[in-house]
Amino acid sequence: MTSQLFTHDVQHTLDIAGIFVFALSGGLLAVRKNLDIFGIAMLAEVTALGGGVLRDLVIGAVPPAAFTDTGYFFTPLAAAVVVFFLHPEVERINWTVQSLDALGLGLFAVTGTAKAHDYGLGAVASVALGVATAVGGGVIRDVLANEVPSLLRWDREIYAVPALAAAVLVAVLIAAHALGPATGTAAALVAFVLRMLALRYGWRAPRAWHRIGSRTSEE
Amino acid sequence: MTSQLFTHDVQHTLDIAGIFVFALSGGLLAVRKNLDIFGIAMLAEVTALGGGVLRDLVIGAVPPAAFTDTGYFFTPLAAAVVVFFLHPEVERINWTVQSLDALGLGLFAVTGTAKAHDYGLGAVASVALGVATAVGGGVIRDVLANEVPSLLRWDREIYAVPALAAAVLVAVLIAAHALGPATGTAAALVAFVLRMLALRYGWRAPRAWHRIGSRTSEE
Amino acid sequence: MTSQLFTHDVQHTLDIAGIFVFALSGGLLAVRKNLDIFGIAMLAEVTALGGGVLRDLVIGAVPPAAFTDTGYFFTPLAAAVVVFFLHPEVERINWTVQSLDALGLGLFAVTGTAKAHDYGLGAVASVALGVATAVGGGVIRDVLANEVPSLLRWDREIYAVPALAAAVLVAVLIAAHALGPATGTAAALVAFVLRMLALRYGWRAPRAWHRIGSRTSEE
Numbered sequence: 001m002t003s004q005l006f007t008h009d010v011q012h013t014l015d016i017a018g019i020f021v022f023a024l025s026g027g028l029l030a031v032r033k034n035l036d037i038f039g040i041a042m043l044a045e046v047t048a049l050g051g052g053v054l055r056d057l058v059i060g061a062v063p064p065a066a067f068t069d070t071g072y073f074f075t076p077l078a079a080a081v082v083v084f085f086l087h088p089e090v091e092r093i094n095w096t097v098q099s100l101d102a103l104g105l106g107l108f109a110v111t112g113t114a115k116a117h118d119y120g121l122g123a124v125a126s127v128a129l130g131v132a133t134a135v136g137g138g139v140i141r142d143v144l145a146n147e148v149p150s151l152l153r154w155d156r157e158i159y160a161v162p163a164l165a166a167a168v169l170v171a172v173l174i175a176a177h178a179l180g181p182a183t184g185t186a187a188a189l190v191a192f193v194l195r196m197l198a199l200r201y202g203w204r205a206p207r208a209w210h211r212i213g214s215r216t217s218e219e
Numbered sequence: 220m221t222s223q224l225f226t227h228d229v230q231h232t233l234d235i236a237g238i239f240v241f242a243l244s245g246g247l248l249a250v251r252k253n254l255d256i257f258g259i260a261m262l263a264e265v266t267a268l269g270g271g272v273l274r275d276l277v278i279g280a281v282p283p284a285a286f287t288d289t290g291y292f293f294t295p296l297a298a299a300v301v302v303f304f305l306h307p308e309v310e311r312i313n314w315t316v317q318s319l320d321a322l323g324l325g326l327f328a329v330t331g332t333a334k335a336h337d338y339g340l341g342a343v344a345s346v347a348l349g350v351a352t353a354v355g356g357g358v359i360r361d362v363l364a365n366e367v368p369s370l371l372r373w374d375r376e377i378y379a380v381p382a383l384a385a386a387v388l389v390a391v392l393i394a395a396h397a398l399g400p401a402t403g404t405a406a407a408l409v410a411f412v413l414r415m416l417a418l419r420y421g422w423r424a425p426r427a428w429h430r431i432g433s434r435t436s437e438e
Numbered sequence: 439m440t441s442q443l444f445t446h447d448v449q450h451t452l453d454i455a456g457i458f459v460f461a462l463s464g465g466l467l468a469v470r471k472n473l474d475i476f477g478i479a480m481l482a483e484v485t486a487l488g489g490g491v492l493r494d495l496v497i498g499a500v501p502p503a504a505f506t507d508t509g510y511f512f513t514p515l516a517a518a519v520v521v522f523f524l525h526p527e528v529e530r531i532n533w534t535v536q537s538l539d540a541l542g543l544g545l546f547a548v549t550g551t552a553k554a555h556d557y558g559l560g561a562v563a564s565v566a567l568g569v570a571t572a573v574g575g576g577v578i579r580d581v582l583a584n585e586v587p588s589l590l591r592w593d594r595e596i597y598a599v600p601a602l603a604a605a606v607l608v609a610v611l612i613a614a615h616a617l618g619p620a621t622g623t624a625a626a627l628v629a630f631v632l633r634m635l636a637l638r639y640g641w642r643a644p645r646a647w648h649r650i651g652s653r654t655s656e657e
Binding site: 031034039062 | 276277278279338339340341343344347348358362365366367368370371372373377379380423424425426427428
């Protein structure tokens with residue numbers, strides 16, 4: 001099992017931390033969209049767990065981990081409670097939240113890729129599912145909030161590329177039989193650093209070519 | 220098999236009735252959104268069957284019941300035909316439709332929770348899947364109609380809480396080895412009564428705290 | 439295995455061609471919605487592969503073919519690159535793209551129905567999954583682009599009916615033990631011809647009855 005990169009306790013603590021931070025972003029969007037407490041809780045749940053559930057359904061790991069570990073299920077509810085009472089404070093530490101989110105992005109890209117490999121998927125499919133684990137919850141969050149997924153919009157800093165970089169690194173490490181706690185952590189940190197640089201310097205992905213002369217308003 | 224709360228015939232008749240009523244709500248939204256006959260049929264299908272399919276994919280019950288019982292498949296089409304020809308009449312008996320919908324909500328919360336338990340899921344996951352069975356179809360309906368899911372909006376009467384109450388009751392009954400036709404029906408009726416009271420008295424779930432002074436327009 | 443209608447090489451070439459054309463339509467919508475290169479790639483992927491993944495999850499064929507055949511995965515990326523650099527040219531040959539799309543529609547309706555039958559589903563469920571294979575990717579594409587699915591809108595030429603016709607034909611052929619390369623191709627061509635006629639003559643599906651006197655603006 002290469003997905004068990006760390007001891008079970010370390011892995012579980014990291015997972016819970018990542019789930020908590022992802023859930024915060026879901027809850028905050030729900031508040032901005034004026035949803036009620038159930039909207040907050042539900043967006044927190046799907047943002048935090050949606051990517052992993054998608055991956056588990058595709059690789060045939062049913063029931064998905066999100067439904068067998070009650071810690072995974074209750075953590076987003078805790079985040080929803082925090083957002084419910086303290087959302088202005090959480091918004092105020094937005095930079096901290098985004099930094100933690102970047103750590104979660106790297107973590108889930110790494111563990112998602114490794115788990116897909118464990119279930120016998122090839123390198124390309126494992127990378128795709130690693131990225132899906134990391135970004136899938138956010139896409140479901142935006143769809144439920146009736147917005148074009150932030151991931152796809154040109155006017156947002158790149159989010160998929162850092163996850164993709166980490167996932168590709170993990171696939172290379174697996175092929176080289178070199179995936180371990182240290183190298184796995186390094187791959188996650190690559191995603192973290194790329195995402196933080198993207199936020200700091202406003203890195204965006206290009207839109208389609210040949211749009212010279214066409215002014216496009218902020219969508 | 221605790222999910223076989225009633226004799227097979229009674230269970231099947233109840234399921235078909237619940238599916239029909241849920242399908243009506245899907246078809247009516249399609250008419251309001253100006254969709255064509257296929258939009259009506261498709262929203263009827265996903266509203267009626269979407270929650271159960273989601274549950275079955277998660278618990279590994281493939282192919283989902285919606286694809287193995289042709290009665291389940293054709294019932295929403297019958298509802299779509301009714302809506303196609305008689306939608307003004309159906310809208311006019313809206314109170315009746317909403318009452319039947321509340322019965323379906325309770326029924327699916329109960330049977331969904333019991334089926335998840337049958338497939339070996341824990342109490343918390345079974346409750347979550349019972350609620351998902353009851354409300355999942357409506358969420359998919361609203362997403363396809365390009366609306367913020369009614370379930371999540373603060374300006375709609377509570378819908379998830381009644382389902383949650385019934386699902387929790389079923390989990391408690393299972394733990395106490397007391398789930399049977401009578402107690403299962405009672406749990407479904409609790410959801411029904413809560414939902415009817417919510418409709419009657421306009422019960423809504425709260426939005427996030429600390430919004431004092433911020434006027435929020437009806438979204 | 440009735441789904442192996444043709445030799446493996448022929449089947450694979452047809453699949454790849456169909457995936458490429460479907461991916462073009464996803465990429466073009468992404469350009470129109472002003473999404474970045476990742477939005478283009480992601481909409482290309484989900485449009486081309488979404489219907490098949492949905493079918494495979496429902497019939498329990500996990501991991502889905504889209505994740506086990508790297509050709510299936512990379513083909514949409516090739517289409518995304520084409521759209522990225524050449525989208526005005528691709529838009530200009532819109533009639534060609536729509537014709538190829540109609541061929542893909544027929545192909546996937548036929549192979550989707552046959553594959554569902556191979557996995558033991560009944561005639562009705564196989565037809566439903568054949569249609570889902572053909573049109574599912576486009577629905578996911580439109581949901582991600584935050585639009586009402588084109589499939590459901592009354593102001594678009596019929597798209598589901600041609601797929602439904604081909605799927606029903608395949609189910610009848612299977613029941614008559616007459617499904618083979620020639621009859622399967624004929625069923626796909628029926629879908630193609632119906633779709634082309636719908637485009638040529640502006641065939642639309644009706645909206646709900648009794649709307650006399652109610653002006654409905656183009657949505």
